[in-house]
Amino acid sequence: MTIPVNKSGDGTQDQAGPEPVRASNGGNANTEPFVRIENLSKQFDGVTVVDGVDLDISQGELFAILGGSGCGKTTLLRMLAGFETPSAGRILIDGIDMSGLAPYQRPVNMMVQSYAVFPHMTVENNVAYGLRKEGIDKARIGEQVAQILSLVQLSGYEKRKPHQLSGGQLQRVALARALVKKPKVLLLDEPLAALDKKLRQRTQFELMNIQHELGITFVVVTHDQEEAMNLATRIAVMDEGKFVQMGTPTHVYESPSNRFVADFFGTMNMFEGNVTAITNQYLLIDTVDIGVIKAPPTPGVHAGSKVWLAVRPEKIAISKEPISSEFTTSIKGVVTDLGYYGNRTIYRVATNTSNVIEISAQNQFRASVPTLDSSDEVFISWELTNSIVLKE
């Protein structure tokens, strides 16, 4: 997959710019936005849940909307499906205005977190339900149902009732039921949240394969940032009804546009400080906790700006000897805690009484005893380019 990455620092990362991302799957990539959301808002009893969202999604894209609970992501999805009427703004799908169209008139299908598989129907009848409402003849319904069931690996389960299925199988029935309608857009509300961890990871890949095979545009809503990063070609991070950042998974993870995104997406060490000097190679930031640190030049940051310096735990090296070079920061500290996860170890290192930095180190080599232990004196170091400067 080749996705143009919106390089950080070009100033367009803050809001949803109408730059369609060309998706390579399905071979039907289109530069025209396939789904267009214009200034969409929704109020419930005077409370704004979705606040002026603009979004363009191209055909065949797997777009993820990520946010904590109550951020408005599900309401946004329900407006796409037609279950909520927008208070303002409009939705266009394939050039057609969806305003005033009921859910059963939209070329959109939705899969909800509870799966909502009809408990009184067999697997087969569940999947055939949508086709029957279209008035397709019986032979073709049977054909299409069999086809989609084999795609989701449920062949042989046709006559089962939902109460005879496991959670993962129910999820696949719900997916098949929505896919068999060949919707222009498939909406998935927390599609994997009800599955256990192993199954969730496997299903993620299955979902991606199916999406790739059918070329249907997917819009996934999730609170799980790993799921969003793994699944999506693009991610929008939502907070209080607004998109706070949108971009490819790499872009959002490596170049968060503000403290909310940085903190929400994975773990981030953040230090408050003031910019004291700017050269064309680096900024000097006088931080409250770890002294003067060099950071990469960032547009919009001037001498005297109040900023936050952010570093991901896995970008920090931990060692007993200081690493010194011109563009490396090396700070002395004491290990206060460590968590061993097998493949990696999380260290918490105190640099002074009030400040603790988290470091994630890959356990690359076999060892019979930990190389570092609690209350060891260590040096933590990272290169200049691994620092992110956040204005707010």
Added chain:
Amino acid sequence: MRQRSTFLFTTLAFGYAFLYLPIVILMVYSFNDSRIQSVWNGFSLRWYSALLNNAQVIDAALLSLQIALISATIATILGTLAGLSLTHMGRFKGRLLFTGLIAAPLIMPEVITGLSLLLVFVSTEQLIGWPESRGTLTIIFAHITFSMAFVAVIVQSRLSTVDKSLEEAAMDLGGRPFRVAIDVTLPLIAPAMVSGWLLAFTLSLDDLVIASFVSGPGSSTLPMVIFSKVKLGVAPDVNALATLVITLVGIGVVIAGFVMHRMEKSRRPHPQAIP
């Protein structure tokens, strides 16, 4: 521990004795070969044959069954529609009032319900000439009126437990609201409709007070006939009749319970996964 279980068992035994002893006594005395209730004179089926030859009682029983079948069916339809609209109309002004109003007949004294229905029938007769005389039809109408409330309440409470996302999923898959109600909602509330129907049926079958108000000449229901017979002294064939009714109702309840249990079992949304 032992002491306590003896105590529990005794209270339980007393409770059930209190509930069922009168019925058992009645059933036993229906086989009594004596005209006098309190004297046991040996086993006999004579009151059962006397009952079969009593055309008045048989006719009343058939009329009661007919009224109960018709009124329970119509009450179930109307009550289900009322329950559906109350849960599906969303929030509107006065919804709480309407919900309360539909349940009010449940606590209304039967005498008042009967009297008010009589007044309605009398005044409509004067105004539009209907009903020409009170009889079977007016009893059916009266029974629909009060038993519909029971059905509506039962259906409504069932509907509130139905996962709304199921209806939304059906709509999302292309079902128009009416089709969704037929395809998804009705099958899910069917157990409630069955119990609503059974309740309406029994209520109609044993109603004495309301029927007495709105019945006319030649339309005496079974409870009315029994009640008038008792006023003239208890005839043992009434015991036989009661035994038959209890047996029938008992069998009906057991079958209904069994069927509903099975329906529930296959309808549970997300039970244990099968490996």
